[in-house]
Amino acid sequence: MNKDDINSIKALLSSPKAIVIIPHKNPDGDAIGSTLGLYHYLKKHNHKATIIAPNDYPVFLKWMPGEASILKYDHQKKESDVLLKTADVIFTLDFNSLGRIGGMEDAVATSEGIKIMIDHHQQPDDYAKYMYSDATMSSTCEMVYNFIEMLNDVNKIDSDIASCLYVGIMTDTGSFRYQSTTSATHHIIGNLIEKGARNSEIHNNLYDTNSYERLQLLGRALSNLKVVPEYRTAYITLSQEELNTFKFKKGDTEGIVNYALSLKGIIFAAIFIENHQENIIKISLRSKGDFSVNELSRAHFSGGGHTNAAGGKSDLNLSDTIDKFISILPQYKQDLKA
Ligand code: 5GP
Ligand code: MN
DSSP states (O other), rough: OOOOHHHHHHTTHHHHHEEEEOOOSSOOOOHHHHHHHHHHHHHHOOEEEEEEEOOOOOGGGGGGGTGGGGGETTTTTHHHHHHHHHHHHEOOOOOSSSSGGGHHHHHHHHHEEEEEEOOOOSOOSOOSSEEETTTTTTTHHHHHHHHHHHOGGGHHHHHHHHHHHHHHHHTTTTTTSSTTTHHHHHHHHHHHHHHHHHHHHHHHHHSSOOHHHHHHHHHHHHHHEEEEGGGGGGEEEOOHHHHHHOOEEEEEEETHHHHHHHHHTEEEEEEEETTTTTTTTEEEEEEEOOOOHHHHEEEEEEOEEESSSEEEESSHHHHHHHHHHHHHHGGGGGHHOO
């Protein structure tokens, strides 16, 4: 995003506009944090802003300021379609391809609203008039902070905006431990705490609100863990039946894949989660170092993401998906073999 773009956006936002802000499908902490942070900021400038999420998100995000105002496209389609059609501006946050917003894709693609992308995923599609795309960034929340700074408005950041942006930086950096965490990330985090983000409380809201069933599900997942030592790979499966046994709720499987990656000597980890409703196996992939799970997911599992964290899906059944996964490992032997 160059100076000219920033000046154009400043001019565009200099009078109240009808604005829609969109996170990706199955929104996570960074998607909801960044859309809400931007939402509160735009409201301060008297814009008529609405967040429309493609679908629902985990209960551990439902304490966030302004969260109750988020529309869910799959349940509020009519109202959402009107807002999308009449929007002057559409911000798309934390995704880089309209294929990531599920059923909203057409309504967004055909809207005449000026599209502004803020995102940190690799290889972005070219659908937005203004693109702030930077794959070196820890999170979209860090980028929303930078965006507000580029608009010379850091002094407008209040405790609500600060709390929302804190959430996404914290979740997308694995609580400030992944490689993408820079000194700039920590400076921003420091500023957000100064502006009223209650860091300890936020951490507690996200990570210390497990249900008993969720911990039991985690136990099952860990007992399903398999290791392929010659490829420094570990993976976990969860069948629909297992999810039902432990009364699965959205968000319950978040982060489980990281246990596989935490095994000593493992640099590539995956979790395969059966989803009968969508008739797919949802896949989360994680890696350490240079091995790109983004590339692997794009090549084999209709997905994408970042070098060290990506997602995808499979239309095969669970056991055939695992067979496919095992069978492609040799293609990556140069990266994976010790
Ligand atoms: P997670 O495994 O936590 O769902 O996602 C890891 C990363 O991959 C996130 O940045 C997420 O946005 C991205 N991602 C997850 N699923 C998909 C997918 O189906 N397609 C693409 N392109 N990216 C995905
Ligand atoms: Mn993100």
